[in-house]
Amino acid sequence: MATKSQPAEAQQLYPQPNRVELLSAQTDPNQKPRWGNLLLLVALATTFGGAVSTGYCIGVINAPSKLMKVWCNQTLHDTYGSNLTAGGLDLLWSCVVSVFLVGGAIGSLGGAGAANKFGRKACFLICGVLFTVGAVLFFFCRAASSVEMLVIGRFIVGLASGLVTATLPMYLSEVAPLALRGTLGVFIAVGVTGGVVVGQVCSLANVFGTEDLWHYALTAYMVLILLCYLPSYLFPESPKFLFIVKGNRAAAKRELQRLRGKDAGELIAQEMAEMEAEANAKVQTSSFCDVLRDPRLTLPLIIVCCFHGGQQLSGINAIFYYSVSIFEKAGLSTVDAQWANLGAGCLNLSVSLLGPWLMAKCNRRTLMMFSCAVCSVFLFTIAFVLFYIDQVSWFAIACIVCIMGYIFFYQFGLGPIPYFIGAELFEVAPRSVAMSMGSLASWTCNFIIAISFPLLQNAWGAFVFLPFSITCVLLFLLTKFYLPETRGRDPSEVAPLVSKGFRSKVK
Secondary structure: OOOOOOOHHHHHHOOOOOHHHHHHHHOOOOOOOOOOHHHHHHHHHHHHHHHHHHHHHHHOOOOOHHHHHHHHHHHHHHHHOOOOOHHHHHHHHHHHHHHHHHHHHHHHHHHHHHHHHHOHHHHHHHHHHHHHHHHHHHHHHOOOOOHHHHHHHHHHHHHHHHHHHHHHHHHHHHHOOHHHHHHHHHHHHHHHHHHHHHHHHHOOOOOOOOOOOHHHHHHOOHHHHHHHHHHHHHOOOOHHHHHHHOOOHHHHHHHHHHHHOOOOHHHHHHHHHHHHHHHOOOOOOOOHHHHHHOHHHHHHHHHHHHHHHHHHHOOHHHHHHHHHHHHHHOOOOHHHHHHHHHHHHHHHHHHHOOHHHHHHHOOHHHHHHHHHHHHHHHHHHHHHHHHOOOOOOOHHHHHHHHHHHHHHHHOOOOOOHHHHHHHHHOOHHHHHHHHHHHHHHHHHHHHHHHHHHHHHHHHHHHHHHHHHHHHHHHHHHHHHHHOOOOOOOOHHHHHHHHOOHHHOOOO
């Protein structure tokens, strides 16, 4: 951990401007974003290798589920001489699906310690190892006739995915210049969304979703892993991690020179001064207990956890779960409804590609409030239309329109912003804990939806979508009253705005 004192020669080497000068330089509207080759390589490789692989493991398991259930039942019979009942087989399959979410929660919880102990880059490399081990188990589980290998593989890729969502947004935000931090933060959301679609495509019956090839579908993401991790020896470590957590100023400056270019001396000096100011700041808590006990961090921690958890409780996964049956009610066949569901996933991906542009041009508060408000209306409308869908002929089409509308506006704020808002609210020292807690909230709420939605759907029918609508309203209110605008601001400027808890004046 960097100490608050520094030698005199360091002060001369990295002179610290006064606060007004530093912040005005950072928020200069005429400052052009600098996309260096190394920064672009890191952004693309980590997104495709980490975020897309995470989304892939989420989306690939649904289409071949019936075939995999048959294989699980037959394998258990051949190995142990036992036949599962229909209920027992459903329970086994829910374990195969949900153990991924359990792994994600555990990986998120360990993300803070790993990020501060090993570094941001090392966490990305650990994710690659875990994804590789999971792929090996998937590929050989069928040949080895081992359901256990399938379950363990799902748990291991869950660990990797949780570590990705906890540490990768932090890594990208710390290697990016201030003008590009929001843009790079959206890469994770785009990657996860794209990975879900790629997983859905690879698991189609026309590709790998057959009785003999489903294990290829589970393993196909290894192509991305191999391509994206090969140049990992070139990746820089986070300069902020080196400077503030490790106290290695010389290494931080070397990495900044690699990222920004040696000709960007003014920009490098500015970022070094920014890190010096943050290293000397009062907020130096980095452990879970320190962060949870610090009253200055309570409100931003609540915001991060509510945004991550609310992203799942806003119903996006439930919408995709329910959309096939909605499309069938609209008159589509089962096969056509599955293709329409894939089309909804493609729409989700297409709109998410606007994320980098939106984050660069629009304020976070505006996007989040707009997304929450519109999604709340669409979710309420879906509940209303579903309740009367058998009584009004055109309500089936209206429901499809509402589903597509919800997916479209979800990606304006609810989808991308939770992934990186922690990196913009927290300074470096407590950031890893905050990102880890937010990721844990996301995976936990995802698990709750996966377990409870089918039960609530049977009990409440169409009204199961009302809690999702209420969640969006609550997120709207939280954003309106307590989220400060973070676009173009360094976390050291934002942190004081939320340091007084719910008494904070963020506007």
